[in-house]
Amino acid sequence: MGRSPCCEKAHTNKGAWTKEEDERLITYIRAHGEGCWRSLPKAAGLLRCGKSCRLRWINYLRPDLKRGNFTEEEDELIIKLHSLLGNKWSLIAGRLPGRTDNEIKNYWNTHIRRKLLSRGIDPTKHRSINEPTSTQKVTTISFAGDSKDDYLDQKINIKVESVEMNKEDNEIQEKCLPDLNLELRISPPHHQQNQQMDHHHQRSNSICFTCSLGIQNSKDCSCSKTNGNGCSNNIVGMNIIAGYDFLGLKTNGLLDYRTLETK
DNA sequence: AAGATGTGCAACCGCCCAAAT
DNA sequence: TATTTGGGCGGTTGCACATCT
Numbered sequence: 001m002g003r004s005p006c007c008e009k010a011h012t013n014k015g016a017w018t019k020e021e022d023e024r025l026i027t028y029i030r031a032h033g034e035g036c037w038r039s040l041p042k043a044a045g046l047l048r049c050g051k052s053c054r055l056r057w058i059n060y061l062r063p064d065l066k067r068g069n070f071t072e073e074e075d076e077l078i079i080k081l082h083s084l085l086g087n088k089w090s091l092i093a094g095r096l097p098g099r100t101d102n103e104i105k106n107y108w109n110t111h112i113r114r115k116l117l118s119r120g121i122d123p124t125k126h127r128s129i130n131e132p133t134s135t136q137k138v139t140t141i142s143f144a145g146d147s148k149d150d151y152l153d154q155k156i157n158i159k160v161e162s163v164e165m166n167k168e169d170n171e172i173q174e175k176c177l178p179d180l181n182l183e184l185r186i187s188p189p190h191h192q193q194n195q196q197m198d199h200h201h202q203r204s205n206s207i208c209f210t211c212s213l214g215i216q217n218s219k220d221c222s223c224s225k226t227n228g229n230g231c232s233n234n235i236v237g238m239n240i241i242a243g244y245d246f247l248g249l250k251t252n253g254l255l256d257y258r259t260l261e262t263k
Numbered sequence: 264a265a266g267a268t269g270t271g272c273a274a275c276c277g278c279c280c281a282a283a284t
Numbered sequence: 285t286a287t288t289t290g291g292g293c294g295g296t297t298g299c300a301c302a303t304c305t
Contacts, residue, residue, distance in 0.1 A: 016273075016299085040288060054291075055274065090293060105294075106272050 012041075012049045017056055021046060025053055026061055057101045066098025070107055078104060078112060083126040 013021075028044035034057065037050035046053060070078075074096060081092045089101035096104065108123075116123040120130060175185075 014275075036290090051276095051291080052274075058292095059273075088293065100271080101293075110271055 012052070013047045014052075017060075021048065022056070023062060025057060029057060029061075055102075059100045062100075064098055065100065070099075070111075074099070075112060075115070077118070078108065079126075081113075082108065082123075 006155050024044050024046055028040065032043070037054045039236050040046075040050055041048045042077075048056075077096065078092060081095055085091050087105075093101040094100050113123045120128055122128070126211070261262045
């Protein structure tokens with residue numbers, strides 16, 4: 001039952017990689033591509049565990065890696081993404097081409113933490129260190145258009161509610177909740193969704209496949225063929241606008257939420 | 264000059280989850 | 285359905301180098 005045995009760990013090297021090992025790994029992956037890390041070491045003639053090969057390739061040998069110092073823009077983007085995602089380094093790395101999760105994690109721990117602390121900002125909570133500890137602010141960000149027209153005009157209003165909590169509430173919160181709860185939900189305002197659906201599909205009761213995927217004004221959109229008006233930029237389940245810069249995450253009509261999902 | 268301490272980062276460890284059987 | 289494994293991830297460690305005393 002189950003899979004075939006895992007890689008032999010008895011005869012594997014550990015520690016720093018030699019130049020020869022690097023070259024063997026590069027040569028093998030160039031010839032055969034990535035994947036099947038378990039069988040790779042043997043096939044490549046390496047006395048390493050598959051995981052070690054994968055790590056070495058992803059974090060150091062990959063040709064598309066951007067080596068060198070982080071730019072100021074990258075710094076700020078990492079801070080923004082960390083405030084949104086927490087320690088989800090792989091997701092953050094997904095938004096920084098050429099950077100690896102390990103690199104960003106190290107950079108955060110060695111540079112950015114200090115940078116934020118010097119600004120008087122708690123790097124974990126992204127709040128001022130000087131904020132009184134007896135109360136805690138809970139910030140809810142909701143996306144809502146004030147009117148149907150706003151929605152159609154592709155505007156997003158960010159509504160921020162700050163709720164002061166008393167000490168007792170805070171203690172309960174501390175006991176019951178982890179430091180940061182970053183459940184990300186993106187959806188259109190509920191009171192507009194039906195209107196929008198009606199508007200969009202007033203002549204047809206069903207939504208085409210491309211629209212259900214959030215691909216608007218696609219040449220494959222059958223809605224435009226049925227109602228003649230084309231899609232009115234509604235994205236079912238996603239209230240993201242073409243080219244909107246969502247917290248610094250440039251979107252191209254769609255927020256690539258796959259890279260924001262937790263695994 | 265030499266030992267102590269601090270810093271940066273590559274690599275490892277252990278856990279989780281989906282896939283395979 | 286239960287069990288096992290591979291791949292992926294975040295946290296941590298340990299080493300090399302830099303700086304301080």
